[in-house]
Amino acid sequence: MRTPLLFARHAILTIAVLFGSFAFVPAQGEAAEPDKAPPAAAPAAAPAPGAAPAAPFAPPPGPPSPVPEAAAAGIPAAPAPQTQAPGGHPEPASFPGAPAAVVEPASTIEVGVQRLPASAYPEFPIRGLKYSSLWLTFHGLQWPYMPSLRAGDRFVIGLSGWGWIDTSYQKFSPWGDNPNIQLDRIKYWRQQARMLLRVTPTYSLGGDSFIQGQVELVGTGDQTISRSDVGGADTDDLWLRAGQWNKWDIQVGRFEGWEVFHLGMGLDFNTFERQGAVGPGEATTPIQYYGLSDNQFRPGGASGNFAVHYYPLRILRFEALGMLGNFGGNPAYAARPVGVLDFGWLKFKVGTEYQKLIASQASDQTETTSRGVGGAVQFVFAPHFEFGLNAAQGTVRAIDRIGVLSPEGSITRTSLGGFANVSNGHPRHTLIFGVGSLMTWTEDQNAITPNPVDSYWLYQGFLAAQYVVYGTLYIKLVGGYSRGHWSTAGNEPRIVFDNEMYSARLRFSFYF
């Protein structure tokens, strides 16, 4: 009986030592009561980046000691002032044969674990209608925004994340001379899900300087897998960043570039309406929207991004993003500078990009060069209305193995789109309707007689309604319609066909 008691005592002490090395820093403002305050639910109360905090930062009171008897068991009682909260000490030396008590070296900073507070999501001047699609983007602002609000260093591990579950229906309705038309006469249901935990260790060096890392640990339900399959995605973000809050930073790793082309409340990633009326029967004639998006999203394969962000004014931001690595074993590199002029109610975004993919074999002259330019203008008339317009054009120039231009693989892509969201602005029962349209044209460069140009277009539209429960649970219903038109002429006579797609999707999202 004595052995289990001793074991239990030592186990408790060990756990106490482990946990005692953290001082649980209470979050600012509402987030100090996490059960009442969803992190992104109260941006209006969040201080703007760079603004003085509403109240002086009080040192964390420290949690009650999980093992008060530890002090009575011979733990040195007077650690240096900077040490962690009680409990962060070596084992007591009271048991037989134990070495003399060792005093833990004083830490230079406290360590906190913090559910990201509302202030971590910068809101200057205004991101968008609360809970809307535009509000869920950051327009280049540094986030999670975790400055030290008092003198001295601070190390905090921020926790946040989100997850969603989609249940959706899709039906195709093709017509025309598509030789693969039977493949398109389909309809199906799908449920897929994705949840991630975002861990953001942030070391604030006093003043505005910081070092920050972030990993997003992903659990995924299908989404047609990928990321080297077998279980699918494991991480989304995985980056390190250092700089000064609201002035500049350098970021490297796996992350997304700044958004230019905003799609609205629908056309989410990995959804039917995002794919549009491009079914299995169009596998050889693909088309998808171009929104300065060749290098916007996290790169796949063994490649990663590096970026410099510069904030000369509170309303003006720049990102110079580069990508380096390989896609499928072939070397690739890219650049994507973007600028954002953000008055809050009016936002201008513009960018350009360049990507080159070459063959790894020295004798193989295969080369694909993509270029593009795009811009967007967005208006926010809080609390009821926001809308935006987007335009982008990109080209792809393909060279084959022997160094000859491939006119059918060289294409020009043009997308125009717009969205509008309207909200009742109710603080507790927020309901948002969203509508959006997107038109994309693709043409190849095969304008050499007698082979005329292949020309495709794709329309994607949606209507959405979203209700938000307690500021964290988003329930969104999206109805989508898409039509694609293909006019292909690799061989005469020209083959012309169309396809339509109807979709409905119910998404439950949880932001924490």
Added chain:
Amino acid sequence: MRKAITMGLVGLMTVVALAGTVRAEEAAAPPVATTAGTPPAPVRKLHVSLSFLPMSLGTFTASYGGMRIPADAAFAPGGALSVGYYVIPKYFSVGLAPQVLFNVATKEDPTGAGHPVITSKEIDAMARLVGSLPLVETITVYLEVLPGYSLILPSEGNTAKGLVIAGGVGVAMDLSDRMFVNLGAGYQRGFATRTDTAVNEGVTSKVTTDVKTEYWRVALGVGMKF
């Protein structure tokens, strides 16, 4: 020239920034009105709205050479004007909701002969009966039934006429005391027929054929209460 453009840009930015400051100061002003003693909102019984009707999924049925062929309908955008009056305030209203649909046709020639598709315009004169249920402040769900009479006017040929009925559910959202938007979905079916006059060996005869339309109905509207 370059300097002038720069000066202009800076001036514009300053004006916009100042405007933003003014708005921020206004927003920071302490609230004056309180709910205590606020008179109840007036009961508004009349409502008028305009709706966009993107009829994207449906069936168009007609007779071709005596053969009745149902076929997938093409995307038919339309619009509706709705005027209603609350017989039971907040819960039940009656009114009129005429609507017009364009590009009423099949996606392709249903006979497979490669003839050009004839498109029509559909005008529906509909009554609108709406049962509403306010869920919370600013949000109301509704159920609607729209019986009416339909005219289908082809780009060439005779007009088809007949009954039409539609129904659906939706959500209405108040943006202010007077203004609201609504989003609904439902189903619409028309029972129009067309009578053609045929002359065969000097004998005149009339042939009546079906011209039926069915659509999944989506309505996005904005309106005012009076």
